[in-house]
Amino acid sequence: MSIDAEFLMARLPAFYRERDAEMGGPLRALLEVIAEQGAVLEEDITRLYDNWFIETCDDWLVPYIGDLLGVRGLYPVSGTPAFGLRAYVANSLRLRRRKGTLPVLEQLAFDTTGWRARAVEFFELLGTTQYLDHRRPHSVRTPNLREAAQLERVDGPFDRSAHTVEVRSLPAGRYNIANVGLYLWRLQAYALQRARARAMTSLEGFYSFDALGRDVAEPLLRGEGLLFNRPRTEQEITHLAQPENVPEPLSRRLLHDELTALRQALTDGETPSPVYFPLDREEEGGPVLRIWLDGVEVPPEHLLVCNLSPLPGVVPEEWRRPPASVTVKSSKTGQPDHTFPGAAQQFLVGFDPVLGRIALPAGTSATRVEVAYSYGFPGDVGAGPYDRRPVRRDDEPLQGLLDPADFEVRLRVPGDHATLADALAAVIAGTRTLIYLLDDGTQELTPDLDLPDTHLAIEAANQRRPVLLGDWRLGGNLNTRLSLSGLLLDGQLRLHGALGEANLRYCSLTPGKGGIRHTGSGSQLWLRLTHCLCGPLRVSKAIAGVEGRNSVFDNGDAMAFELPDTRLQLDRCTIFGASAAGELEASNSLFSAELKIARRQEGCVRFCYVPPGSQTPRRYRCLPDLVTQGLPTAEAKSERVRVTPAFTSVSFNHWAYAQLRLSSAQELRTGAEDGAEMGVWNLLQQPQREANLRQALDEYLRFGLEAGVIFVN
Incomplete structure (x- = not known):
């Protein structure tokens, strides 16, 4: 039912309607004002049912529902659509049922900050003498030098190697009996669906994923790169985050191992189950990167991971090129070897996820190269493939x-x-x-x-x-x-x-x-x-x-x-x-x-x-x-000197552009009028998000443990 002036006039006696028409409609004007307020009341009544549930209620009701559950004292975060307190209130009962467990701390960090998180019990990574009646074969004192992918993870959030004890307090010292670490990824991954790759150098067959051909200006540190992983959603609250669940830079070794395993499985006649290049292209956004040559997509088994740094002393600048084909030997008796690619007019494509580059085999080229990939950035500023609709009705x-x-x-x-x-x-x-x-x-x-x-x-x-x-x-x-x-x-x-x-x-x-x-x-x-x-x-x-x-x-x-x-x-x-x-x-x-x-x-x-x-x-x-x-x-x-701003990077090419360093003075990081940092990234309200996490940890942390917040980027 819709309440308007016509609806109300129709319910009056004809005598009043006629008199109102003769007098120029003053009664109709009054009923229009009444109907306007009646429509507001009607809309509010229809919203009552939706406002009973945290999933569908209005934003202003979230703190009230949270108060019924005892979720109090959190700072509001309203500057970015990437985060709100709705998820924390919705998950409160599930978190409390599993209070004190590692997955709960991880989910808690994500719900209170909006940043992807990985929780680590540092006491599990201590190099200790093991009791023979309680052996832990996975915990070895010396890392396996044959596992190159795991060696990349040393001292990071996915490290599995044993460490000597550190007596310093968190986060400076990590590996101690009472310590739990919460690794947080502040950068987000932004996915481009089908962008034009930029031709590079004066030679044919070399391209950049970036449409402007930008290179990272600063020297790359370990664990950095131009292409980022698009994080997959964790399906259960009991699931601990893995590399595919966080927006970290893509690793050459990680993608090389997966693509090698993919080619081996196809050679052996087995069904592969890759993580970064799923067979179902619609699964959680599909592969982490895709390449099209003249409108034809390159299948994952035809992709080779390469180090495409410039060859030293070569003028004009040239990178390494992938081979025209690669033969994989079958590991099963009676199964023939397989050569990739197996058809004419196809060839291997080399790419470098760290430098964001593409190379074609010698003697080959393409008129149009298109790519789909993700890049990292702190927030929704500048041009980007994010939702640009306002967060709230009263926004500018x-x-x-x-x-x-x-x-x-x-x-x-x-x-x-x-x-x-x-x-x-x-x-x-x-x-x-x-x-x-x-x-x-x-x-x-x-x-x-x-x-x-x-x-x-x-x-x-x-x-x-x-x-x-x-x-x-x-x-x-x-x-x-x-x-x-x-x-x-x-x-x-x-x-x-x-x-x-x-x-x-x-x-x-x-x-x-x-x-x-x-x-x-x-x-x-x-x-x-x-x-x-x-x-x-x-x-x-x-x-x-x-x-x-x-x-x-x-x-x-x-x-x-x-x-x-x-x-x-x-x-x-x-x-x-x-x-x-x-x-x-x-x-x-x-x-x-x-x-x-x-x-x-x-x-x-x-x-x-x-x-x-x-x-x-x-x-x-x-x-x-x-x-x-x-x-x-x-x-x-x-x-x-102490309060002089220091930035992670001042280069437009860098993924942490204009981001204040964590070592910057506290007066800078909390000096804006709303208690957040000064500058463009005030909209992220990072101090409030950190404070929300530290405040909530007291309720969910197991007795005797100390948690430290560690920012990965």
Whole structure:
């Protein structure tokens, strides 16, 4: 039943309806107001049944249901869709029934933080003399040097080798009788479904998984790599996490062993059961990586794991190539040997999961190479294949997807047009046009566009990350608007003239390609960026303003902002480079180099790190001012050094880009107004998640044991 004014009027006597019509409808207007409130009541009644259950209740009811179960005192975490407290409340009874066991601690860590976890009893890994009536054959004092895959795991979360006792407290010392370790993976794995591989070097047959051909800038440490595992869900609460259940970088040895075993099983006529390359392609997302050559997928048995580092002293640069074929000897009597590949027009494909590279055999090439794989990143910022819908109804509108109802023309690529260039050529000036990019492919940009009185929007389909190559120039007039959503732009965005507005949400602009530049006069232009990774912002003349939220602006040691006589508003941003603007409003942000603001009597800087020597408006609870007030010169200098931000990586190519080091000062990691860290990754609210875990451990940890939280990445 639907309550509206017509429904209520129909139940009144005809006399009142006629009189109301003669008087112009005052009674109908009153009933419309009553019906509106009645509809709200009706909707609330229909939600009552759903709100009885933790799986279907509204978010605001989760703490109330948790209170009925005695789940109290947890910090709310609302900045990221990757985590909420609903799972912890839902699993409370199951966890309490198995209190004190290792799988419960692991599930507890995942439910309270949202990070994949592995629980380890360190006392089980102590190298001790065994009692002959209680022998443990799996626990040997010396690692088996023939198990190369296990040797990679030494001192990690999946280590099985024995260790001598450590007397230091957790997490510095691990292997002791009372110690339990909770390994947490802070990085997430983002899966690209079918992206275009980038041709590399001047020789044919060499490609990069990354569409931009990026290499990791820093030297690779043990356990690092460009390609990540897409974690499989654990089906039972009693199951302990294995490597396939966590978002760790893929190992050459691990994938080599599995693909070798796969080829051996096919040769022996057995049914293989691979983990990373399941036979069922729809099983939990399918294989961890896939490769297509000219539209034909390469089967897993034709993949070879290689070390594709550049050959030393070879010019032009060249990598190792896989052989044209490989023969596997059968381990069963009477079973013939098998050669891979077994058909013409097929060949082996070598790949390197650590460096993210592909090599074809000598004399072979492909016109189009496509890949599906996962990469690591801290959270949902910049272009990425994640859900860009708002977490809650009251979220900032700019954080969600574009509303199709705002546009007169909607074009799909591929679909209505084969390429983005074709779709841009079809845009008619004076219309509101939305272009959807439906895949993870690579598109070439039209270099120059002039669109007066036009609102042009280009949006990636939800959970897609298309790549746009080349510089792009847009001109128009005061009625021209530009909206970009979910795009990775490998080039400079150049705006010219008196434009009205440019909005970017969930976009990445390669910092080394120039960022965003405006030329000409545009005194009414507003640039708004939310959840973006961007290079420098420069304007030749003053514009109305620049607004950044949950974003990174990176120009190394050079100028990140050159905004003469322009208003700059930043919230939860990280800035690599110096900044110059006319006016500044900044909150919860990190600045790596000096700021020079012209109108210091206006604006405010609050809960930020501002480098010494900066010229800013008035500051409130900013670092290092907060820790140096009233100290002698020598102590103040020491404190300034202590609270200087240190990052895991400042390279756009690195999976931990702009992430604060764990060794950073506590004032930085909890210095924002909500108690989380300053900078772009404030949205992850990591201190609150850590606190939730440590608080919950007291209830579920076995008596006499001590638990330590260890971050893997």
